[in-house]
Every structure is written in structure tokens, then in C-alpha cells.
Amino acid sequence: MRTGRKTLLGSLLLLVLAALACEKDRSSWSDAQLGLTPQQGRGRRSYNARCANCHEAYLDRPRNGPSMKDLYRKPYLPSGAPSNDERVRDALLLGRPNMPGYRSVMDERELQDLMAYLHTL
Numbered sequence: 064m065r066t067g068r069k070t071l072l073g074s075l076l077l078l079v080l081a082a083l084a085c086e087k088d089r090s091s092w093s094d095a096q097l098g099l100t101p102q103q104g105r106g107r108r109s110y111n112a113r114c115a116n117c118h119e120a121y122l123d124r125p126r127n128g129p130s131m132k133d134l135y136r137k138p139y140l141p142s143g144a145p146s147n148d149e150r151v152r153d154a155l156l157l158g159r160p161n162m163p164g165y166r167s168v169m170d171e172r173e174l175q176d177l178m179a180y181l182h183t184l
Contacts, residue, residue, distance in 0.1 A: 089121040099183060106180025109173050113165065120184055128162060131184050151178060 089097060094104040110120065110131075117127040124130060129141040137146050142159060144150040155174060158164030169177070 087121065090115075097183065099180070102176050103180045103183055105173075106176035106178065109169075109177045110180055113169075113177075117162070131181060134181055134184050148178060151181060 094107060097107075099107060114120075114131070119126055119130040119132060121132055122130060123132055134140070134151070135146055140146050140150055140154065142150075142154070144154075152174065154162070155169070155177065156164055156166040165174075
């Protein structure tokens with residue numbers, strides 16, 4: 064009986080690990096495949112131009128900065144601030160210790176588009 068229980072637990076563990084390993088990188092998908100609105104698509108282009116070098120969008124692994132996957136589904140940002148539009152906006156405009164601020168290069172429309180896209184991650 065114990066051997067059967069160990070085999071079952073081992074099989075379940077393997078299934079969980081396999082599911083985690085099969086995480087899909089959707090960064091090469093089209094806006095249509097991702098179901099993005101035109102605004103979110105514009106935000107995605109801004110993200111790719113300004114953020115993607117340091118932040119993964121669709122995978123949990125970090126690059127030079129933390130992943131943005133599930134950004135708004137978590138209670139807190141990597142900085143410890145609440146995960147809400149006000150704090151994300153502040154981080155984008157003012158920057159973080161190892162991240163530039165975009166206040167002088169990003170207009171209000173681009174900022175809103177980018178935030179709309181971040182909500183899809």
C-alpha cells in the first residue's frame with residue numbers, strides 16, 4: 064500500500080512540474096491571437112520598445128527586472144507597493160532604482176495604452 068501511495072504522489076509531482084515547464088511564451092503571438100483591442104495593441108508595441116528588454120510579459124522568469132506576467136493579479140508590485148493603476152503609473156513615469164522613468168518621453172496616450180496592455184498580462 065505504501066509503495067502505491069508513493070507512486071501516486073510521485074506521478075502527481077511529475078504532472079505539476081510538467082505543467083509548470085509547459086508555460087507558454089505568447090510574446091510571438093499576434094495581437095489578434097492574444098485578443099487585444101487596438102489600444103492594448105498600441106500598448107504592446109510600447110511595451111516591446113520600452114520594457115521588454117528587462118521585463119518578461121508572458122513568462123514568470125525575470126530578465127534584468129521582474130516579470131510583468133500577472134502584474135495586476137498580484138496584490139503587490141515587486142517594489143512592495145499595491146498593484147494598482149496609481150502605483151504602476153508612478154513607476155512608469157518616475158522610474159525605480161534600476162529602471163528609467165518615462166515622464167519626459169511618454170505622452171498621456173502612450174501611457175494609457177501601455178497600462179491597458181499591462182492589464183492583459
